[in-house]
Amino acid sequence: MSYLDAASGAVVSHLSVDQRAGFIRRTYAHVAMAVAATAAFVALLIAVGAGPVLLSFIGGGMVNILIFMGLFIGAGILADRWARSETSTTMHYFALFGYAFVEAVVVTPAIFIAAAYKPAAIWDALLITSAMVAGLSWIAFTTKKDFSFMGPFLGMGMIIAFGVIIAGVIFGFNIGLFGTGAIILLAAGCVLYNTSNIIHHYKEHQHVAGALSLFASIALLFRFVLQFVMSFGED
Numbered sequence: 001m002s003y004l005d006a007a008s009g010a011v012v013s014h015l016s017v018d019q020r021a022g023f024i025r026r027t028y029a030h031v032a033m034a035v036a037a038t039a040a041f042v043a044l045l046i047a048v049g050a051g052p053v054l055l056s057f058i059g060g061g062m063v064n065i066l067i068f069m070g071l072f073i074g075a076g077i078l079a080d081r082w083a084r085s086e087t088s089t090t091m092h093y094f095a096l097f098g099y100a101f102v103e104a105v106v107v108t109p110a111i112f113i114a115a116a117y118k119p120a121a122i123w124d125a126l127l128i129t130s131a132m133v134a135g136l137s138w139i140a141f142t143t144k145k146d147f148s149f150m151g152p153f154l155g156m157g158m159i160i161a162f163g164v165i166i167a168g169v170i171f172g173f174n175i176g177l178f179g180t181g182a183i184i185l186l187a188a189g190c191v192l193y194n195t196s197n198i199i200h201h202y203k204e205h206q207h208v209a210g211a212l213s214l215f216a217s218i219a220l221l222f223r224f225v226l227q228f229v230m231s232f233g234e235d
Helices: 017-047 050-058 062-083 089-117 120-143 148-171 176-200 207-230
Strands: none
Touching: 017 050, 017 089, 017 176, 017 207, 050 062, 050 089, 062 089, 062 148, 062 207, 089 120, 089 207, 120 176, 120 207, 148 176, 176 207
C-alpha cells in the first residue's frame, strides 16, 4: 500500500487490539525520541555558549521577548501542520525534530539559570513532570474515556494564558506562583487531551503527528513546573 493510500486508513479506535497497540508503541517511541533530541539540543546549546546569549536576547526588551514567544507559537502551529501532511513522511520527521530544536531554544534560558543557581530544580521538575504524565496517561488508558470535549476549553485557556503573559511583558508584571500553577494545570489538561486523542482519534499512519502533539504538551508542562520549582528560592 502506498503512503497516499494509507492516508485514508481507519482511526485508531477502529483498529484491532494488536494494531492499536502497535500504533501506541510507535507514537510513544517517537515521543521519547523527541524528548531525547530536545535534551541533546539543550546540552549542545549550553556547550556552545548559547545560554547567556539567549538570556541576553530575552533581557533586551519587550520586543525581543515577544519575538521569542512568537517563534515558539508560530513553530508549534507550523510543525503541527507539517506533521499532519498527507504527502510526505519526511515532512513529519522534519516537523518533530525541528520542533524539538525550537523547544530546546525556548527552554535553554531556564535550564541555564537553574543549572547555575539551583541545579536540583531541574531533576525535581523532571521527576514531577514524569509523575504527572504517568498519572494522566494512566487515567486516559484505564478509563478509556474520550477527552476530546476538552479541546475548546484548553484552546481558550491557552489563548488567555499567552495573553496574560504578553500583557505581563508589556505592562511589567509577573504572573507569579498562582499564574504559573494555572498554566501547569492547563498543560496537564493538554497532556490528558492529547493522550486521549492518541487512543481514539488519530489515523493509523499519524503516529508522528500524535507524538508531536503529546511532546509539545509535555514540554510545556516541564517548562512551567521548572519555573514553579525555581520560585521557591535557591539552595
